[in-house]
Amino acid sequence: MSNPFEDFTVIHNNEGIFTATVSGVYFFRFSMFNNLNPTxxxxxxxxKNGELLTSVWDTSGTDSHDMGSNAAVIPLKVGDNVYVELQENKLVYDSIFTATVSGVYFFRFSMFNNLSPTPNSVVCLKKNNERLTSVWDVNGSDSNDMGSNAAVISLKVGDNVYVELQANRLVFDDAGNYNTFSIFTATVSGVYFFRFSMFNNLSPTPNSVVVLKKNDESLTSVWDTNGTDSNDMGSNAAVIPLKVGDNVYVELQANRLVYDDGMNYNTFSGFLLFTM
Known part of the structure; x- marks a missing residue:
């Protein structure tokens, strides 16, 4: 069997930034675990090249174990950069990754320094206590410095990888398949991948339900109608066959609400996997 990556060049530099080496349409997905704190x-x-595309947000509520994810399908030219950025003065939590399948894995981590005129921050990526790579900031006068790093490493089942602190927007539509109401209409029969995200109504009384539909048929949903956390995000996805003329769209259910602003939390994206 030939190597499917034999013609694929390096896709990330040493700062964890994806740099396109081929012009085309790309799919990106990222996730966030909040800072594991009651606040x-x-x-x-x-x-993309400094332009904010979409976000995951959790800055309110009492749930210290919240995760969210988001995604985008975007056009890139050779040299375009795409990356995930932890916003200033914000925190995330991560723990130990334990491999359950032997293989080659990609890891990326970021660090915001100690927000002081005297920087004193060092974070390391480790595998089974072996230091792989680091981010340092122990000199200079900039109190708002961020850095990131990444590694592609081979793991066996049971290997641990961790980071240690040392002592609603349509983004791209090249074929014109989306109309002004963000309804995707298939122009080619085939199997498609669709994904969508939802940010709840930003209220102590959540009231948000969003459904992915194909020709008025409900496929899958994201719900948040209970609890006291006013900053909840959810996402879902489906792989479905479409014929020419089939419509796919995301629908906010009657009497339900979502919240959005310039950070673009509510997204709907998809792409063709193969024709039929």
Whole structure:
């Protein structure tokens, strides 16, 4: 069997930034675990060449174990950069990753320094206590410095990887398949992948339900109608066959609400996997 990556060049530099080596349409997905604290303070954004595309947000409520994810399908030219950025003065939590399947894995981590005129921050990526790579900031006068790093490493089942602190927007539509109401209409029969995200109504009384539909048929949903956390995000996805003329769209259910602003939390994206 030939190597499917044999013609694929390096896709990330040593700062964990994806740099396109081929012009085309790309799919990106990212996730965020909040700061594991009764006072959540987590905001992460996906960016292209410094332009904010979409975000995951959790800065309110009492749930210290919240995760969110988001995604985008975007056109890139050679040299375009895409990356995930932890917003200033925000925090996220991560723990130990334990491999359950042997293989080659990609890891990326970021660090915000100690927000002081005297920087004193060192974070390391480790595998089974072996230091792989680091981010340092122990000199200079900039109190708002961020850095990131990444590694592609081979793991066996049981290997641990961790980071240690040392002592609603349509983004791209090249074929014109989306109309002004963000309804995707298939122009080619085939199997498609669709994904959508939802940010709840930003209220102590959540009241948000969003459904992915195909020709008025409900496929899958994201719900948040209970609890006291006013900063909840959810996402879902489906792989479905479409014929020419089939419509796919995301529908906010009657008497339900979602919240959005310039950080673009509510997204709907998809792409063709193969024709039929």
């Amino acid at each position: 959540p303070n987590s905001v992460v954004s996906l960016k």
